[in-house]
Amino acid sequence: MINLEERSQVAFGKPLAQIGDAQVCRLLQDLVREHCQTLPIMEGKRRLYYVSAEFLIGRLLINDLINLGLYDEVREQLAQAGHDLAAVDDQEVEPSLGNGGLGRLAACFMDSVATLGLPGDGVGLNYHYGLFHQRFVDNQQTALPDEWLGEQDCLEDEGKSFEVQFGDFSVVSHLYSIDVPGYHNGKRNRLRLFDLEGVDDSLVPDDSIDFDKTKVAKNLTLFLYPDDSDEDGRLLRVYQQYFMVSNAAQLIVSEAVERGSNLHDLPDYAVVQINDTHPTMIIPELIRILTQEHGIDFEEAVGIVRHMVAYTNHTILAEALEKWPLEYLAKVAPKIAKIIELLDQMQREEHDDPAVAIIKDGTVHMAHLAIHYGFSVNGVAALHTKILEETELHPFYELYPEKFSNKTNGITFRRWLMGCNPDLTSLVDKTIGTDWHRTADLTPLMAHVDDDEVLDGLVEAKGKAKARMREFLLTHQGVTVPEDAIIDVQVKRIHEYKRQQMLALYLIWKYLDIKNGNKPARPITVVFGGKAAPAYTIAQDIIHLILTLSSWIANDPDVAPYLQVIMIENYNVSAAERVIPAADISEQISLASKEASGTSNMKFMLNGAVTLCTLDGANVEIADLVGEDNIYTFGTSSREVERLYAEGAYDPQAYYHKPGIKLLVDFITNPAFMATGNEERLRRLHDDMAHKDWFMALLDLEEYIQVKERVYADYEDRGAWVRKALVNVAQAGTFSSDRTIAQYNEDIWHLVPQK
Numbered sequence: 001m002i003n004l005e006e007r008s009q010v011a012f013g014k015p016l017a018q019i020g021d022a023q024v025c026r027l028l029q030d031l032v033r034e035h036c037q038t039l040p041i042m043e044g045k046r047r048l049y050y051v052s053a054e055f056l057i058g059r060l061l062i063n064d065l066i067n068l069g070l071y072d073e074v075r076e077q078l079a080q081a082g083h084d085l086a087a088v089d090d091q092e093v094e095p096s097l098g099n100g101g102l103g104r105l106a107a108c109f110m111d112s113v114a115t116l117g118l119p120g121d122g123v124g125l126n127y128h129y130g131l132f133h134q135r136f137v138d139n140q141q142t143a144l145p146d147e148w149l150g151e152q153d154c155l156e157d158e159g160k161s162f163e164v165q166f167g168d169f170s171v172v173s174h175l176y177s178i179d180v181p182g183y184h185n186g187k188r189n190r191l192r193l194f195d196l197e198g199v200d201d202s203l204v205p206d207d208s209i210d211f212d213k214t215k216v217a218k219n220l221t222l223f224l225y226p227d228d229s230d231e232d233g234r235l236l237r238v239y240q241q242y243f244m245v246s247n248a249a250q251l252i253v254s255e256a257v258e259r260g261s262n263l264h265d266l267p268d269y270a271v272v273q274i275n276d277t278h279p280t281m282i283i284p285e286l287i288r289i290l291t292q293e294h295g296i297d298f299e300e301a302v303g304i305v306r307h308m309v310a311y312t313n314h315t316i317l318a319e320a321l322e323k324w325p326l327e328y329l330a331k332v333a334p335k336i337a338k339i340i341e342l343l344d345q346m347q348r349e350e351h352d353d354p355a356v357a358i359i360k361d362g363t364v365h366m367a368h369l370a371i372h373y374g375f376s377v378n379g380v381a382a383l384h385t386k387i388l389e390e391t392e393l394h395p396f397y398e399l400y401p402e403k404f405s406n407k408t409n410g411i412t413f414r415r416w417l418m419g420c421n422p423d424l425t426s427l428v429d430k431t432i433g434t435d436w437h438r439t440a441d442l443t444p445l446m447a448h449v450d451d452d453e454v455l456d457g458l459v460e461a462k463g464k465a466k467a468r469m470r471e472f473l474l475t476h477q478g479v480t481v482p483e484d485a486i487i488d489v490q491v492k493r494i495h496e497y498k499r500q501q502m503l504a505l506y507l508i509w510k511y512l513d514i515k516n517g518n519k520p521a522r523p524i525t526v527v528f529g530g531k532a533a534p535a536y537t538i539a540q541d542i543i544h545l546i547l548t549l550s551s552w553i554a555n556d557p558d559v560a561p562y563l564q565v566i567m568i569e570n571y572n573v574s575a576a577e578r579v580i581p582a583a584d585i586s587e588q589i590s591l592a593s594k595e596a597s598g599t600s601n602m603k604f605m606l607n608g609a610v611t612l613c614t615l616d617g618a619n620v621e622i623a624d625l626v627g628e629d630n631i632y633t634f635g636t637s638s639r640e641v642e643r644l645y646a647e648g649a650y651d652p653q654a655y656y657h658k659p660g661i662k663l664l665v666d667f668i669t670n671p672a673f674m675a676t677g678n679e680e681r682l683r684r685l686h687d688d689m690a691h692k693d694w695f696m697a698l699l700d701l702e703e704y705i706q707v708k709e710r711v712y713a714d715y716e717d718r719g720a721w722v723r724k725a726l727v728n729v730a731q732a733g734t735f736s737s738d739r740t741i742a743q744y745n746e747d748i749w750h751l752v753p754q755k
């Protein structure tokens with residue numbers, strides 16, 4: 001069917017064997033584009049619009065080839081011509097349209113929505129420079145613009161534009177889209193990204209992400225999450241949010257009308273899922289359009305919108321629950337501010353409780369707006385939803401118990417197993433057949449947990465994945481990982497609640513232990529990766545500690561042969577696809593109650609890593625599925641953590657002064673160590689840990705050290721370990737995003753699947 005040889009001749013006048021990886025990449029991208037364009041767009045009277053500030057889609061080539069059913073054929077033809085698909089894939093620029101788990105979730109969801117044949121699109125913004133590109137200079141993070149747009153981006157011009165009216169000026173948008181083919185179902189949806197007509201890339205210097213934040217009419221779609229440490233930055237975020245939702249709302253209304261809606265029946269034509277609070281202003285914006293542009297009266301418009309917007313909560317961290325001064329909204333979008341005031345009044349007439357007010361002291365609580373005027377609120381893991389219902393959103397749960405539900409997150413197995421781990425995929429295929437490609441049911445593997453052939457196959461697949469990771473780390477940043485090393489990984493955004501600092505303290509402990517002559521049975525390689533928000537000082541300090549420790553250990557000949565610390569530069573989806581398949585240990589050590597779900601925990605499990613975790617987020621569900629013999633848990637329970645916060649009862653000094661802990665924390669500020677790093681950063685981090693430790697790393701540290709030692713010791717019982725790894729793969733099916741999306745559809749969206 002496909003003939004890459006011929007395509008190569010036509011495009012480059014050369015045989016396939018003689019063109020370079022970059023040219024092969026171009027050929028395949030063209031092939032994918034042509035195939036996508038032959039697929040009909042999914043139709044349905046009622047459509048989903050999944051509105052999100054982020055879509056961390058990663059590279060598209062391999063995932064698209066898999067979904068289009070071209071993967072095996074392409075791989076074979078390339079192999080015959082001496083090309084390796086993975087090397088070709090490395091030529092693709094990764095779109096940088098997200099930040100972390102929330103954006104990656106949106107991307108997995110788009111894949112699953114298309115695969116289940118549901119008519120629904122993602123709607124977001126086309127950021128020219130993404131979040132930022134992370135580079136390490138002097139063991140510190142620097143942030144550079146991440147320029148991903150260019151010849152090979154896969155944006156199609158939809159030729160649609162809308163006008164967006166701000167307080168004292170208006171702008172025009174332009175709509176692009178990226179095809180999202182379903183897995184083997186011959187149809188597609190789209191990721192639809194609005195750009196700003198007249199956006200000015202020259203506002204961004206080459207070597208920094210600082211730009212003039214006041215030139216709103218020219219900068220709106222330059223960056224995701226522009227620095228909001230000053231008022232210009234915060235205002236810009238509000239401008240961006242309104243730009244996103246105004247475009248989304250206009251798109252939704254115009255398409256519903258095209259499909260025959262008279263707008264009084266709009267909920268029969270569209271359901272809007274808002275991914276966290278960033279798109280909340282779509283509620284007043286839809287009301288504005290219905291009332292002011294279509295003459296529907298206010299109460300009816302509110303009723304219409306109340307039946308079509310659903311909200312996903314992603315966090316209970318107070319600083320992440322968005323609140324905007326009403327005056328910002330009044331400046332950016334005065335009509336929207338007015339409507340929010342009316343909605344607030346209406347709500348107060350119904351419920352006289354300040355705890356659920358939308359506007360408090362001139363501040364708009366976006367989540368409250370979404371809960372009152374949406375029809376659904378969901379958490380993203382069982383524990384998280386329970387905390388929302390019982391604690392964080394309890395007053396709302398009392399008012400609207402029927403709106404609340406749990407939808408435990410998931411990941412697409414097309415990318416996170418079939419695409420990133422071909423050797424494990426073929427082992428699974430050989431062992432249980434290929435039904436799991438559709439059903440994600442891997443439990444038939446449970447019949448093989450004592451099957452030596454399968455266990456040996458798993459060791460072999462892990463070995464090959466480790467070889468690919470070693471190659472990646474060597475070319476990406478010039479580090480050599482020992483062949484027989486245990487690979488122990490914590491990759492995710494850098495945040496105090498995720499507690500990378502606790503793993504760093506463990507590494508200090510291990511360093512000192514090895515110095516004292518206790519040599520591990522084999523080399524240990526600990527891999528970190530993650531970006532920190534540029535304005536988040538302590539997170540920058542944590543990166544600095546990790547990088548300084550990494551050099552310190554590498555330069556100590558007594559310890560370096562046994563312990564290695566690597567921090568991946570510019571951790572992104574492509575890096576995740578190299579590292580996760582190679583991992584033996586998955587570090588999920590957030591302070592219990594703080595990680596809403598986590599999704600890297602699911603990716604690791606699916607790829608045969610054993611989880612070392614607190615009972616937080618979806619770790620709780622992983623632990624239930626695999627059983628206590630196949631996971632390592634530790635740490636203070638979420639209930640106890642909540643009590644400590646509520647009573648202000650945690651005192652870090654009491655832990656800091658334990659001799660075993662003080663030694664580790666003080667290592668950070670010992671003069672010889674500080675001389676190799678940045679004194680200000682290291683001192684600040686030391687003092688923060690000793691005196692504040694808001695996320696209680698010291699509370700769980702001693703137990704963490706004990707459990708880690710047990711994990712490393714258990715790893716040496718190779719037979720038992722590999723069995724654990726296989727149980728983890730076998731039980732991962734629950735975490736397919738196809739399951740998650742089927743639940744969203746069943747309980748919230750009610751879309752009719754296209755056969």
Ligand SMILES: *Cc1c(COP(=O)(O)O)cnc(C)c1O
Nearest residue numbers: 100101492572573576598599600
């Ligand atoms: C999956 C993923 C995340 C989310 O990781 P968590 O550990 O769940 O926070 C973040 N970044 C990238 C690139 C990912 O692929």
